[in-house]
Amino acid sequence: MRFGVFLMSLSVLATTSIALAEPPAATLSPGFKFTEQTGETLYANVCQACHMSKGEGAVGAGRYPALANNESLKAGGYPIYAVLHGQKGMSPFGRMLSDDQVVAVVNYVRTHFGNNYTDAVTAQDVKDAR
Ligand code: HEC
Numbered sequence: 435m436r437f438g439v440f441l442m443s444l445s446v447l448a449t450t451s452i453a454l455a456e457p458p459a460a461t462l463s464p465g466f467k468f469t470e471q472t473g474e475t476l477y478a479n480v481c482q483a484c485h486m487s488k489g490e491g492a493v494g495a496g497r498y499p500a501l502a503n504n505e506s507l508k509a510g511g512y513p514i515y516a517v518l519h520g521q522k523g524m525s526p527f528g529r530m531l532s533d534d535q536v537v538a539v540v541n542y543v544r545t546h547f548g549n550n551y552t553d554a555v556t557a558q559d560v561k562d563a564r
Contacts (some may be wrong), residue, residue, distance in 0.1 A: 435438050468530050473542025476535055480527060481543070489547030502547035510555035513540045514563045528564060533557040 437477035470476045477485075484493055486496045491500035509515050517536055531539070537557055544551040 461487075464529075466530055467532075468535060470529075470539065473538040473540075473546075476531075476539040477542050477546075480531075480539065484524070489543065498523075499542050500551070504549060507544045507549050508551055510540060510544065510551070510553065510559060511563060513543060514555060514560055518560070518563055533560040535564075536560045549558065 442547060464551060468476065468480060470479050485501050489502035492498045514536060517540060518526060518528035532551055534557055537560055541554045545547065
């Protein structure tokens with residue numbers, strides 16, 4: 435039996451849902467753009483699947499670093515770069531987010547989850563890092 439067919443029949447047979455050790459990676463079409471505009475909603479829709487609801491990160495099949503109490507967020511350019519271009523296990527989101535959306539989500543994570551970096555990043559910072 436082909437593996438795909440095997441998996442399909444497994445999912446048909448399964449009566450209980452199986453908790454995945456690893457958060458599902460989003461499969462997005464090339465022209466996809468996120469529509470959320472606030473840092474909070476962007477975080478919930480774009481980042482939370484991997485970095486978790488309180489920014490605590492996760493270790494399972496992969497390692498998702500905590501954004502909570504994270505000194506790497508001190509220099510605003512670092513999270514901007516990670517969001518735009520990705521980093522190892524993190525996919526790049528630059529094409530799916532406007533400059534203002536990147537600003538919103540980066541300033542959000544830099545001022546939440548125990549982080550208190552109030553020198554807000556700007557749309558120009560994001561433009562320069564693209
Ligand atoms: C598909 C899972 C995934 C998503 C979605 C995701 N990340 Fe990540 N992120 C990762 C992984 C994995 C790493 C660690 C990469 C590495 O090993 O260098 C990471 C690293 C980071 C880092 C660097 C942390 C450090 O301590 O060096 C920042 C900042 C970050 N992510 C912010 C975000 C933000 C903001 C979002 C939402 C816009 C986001 N991530 C969405 C998986 C994800």
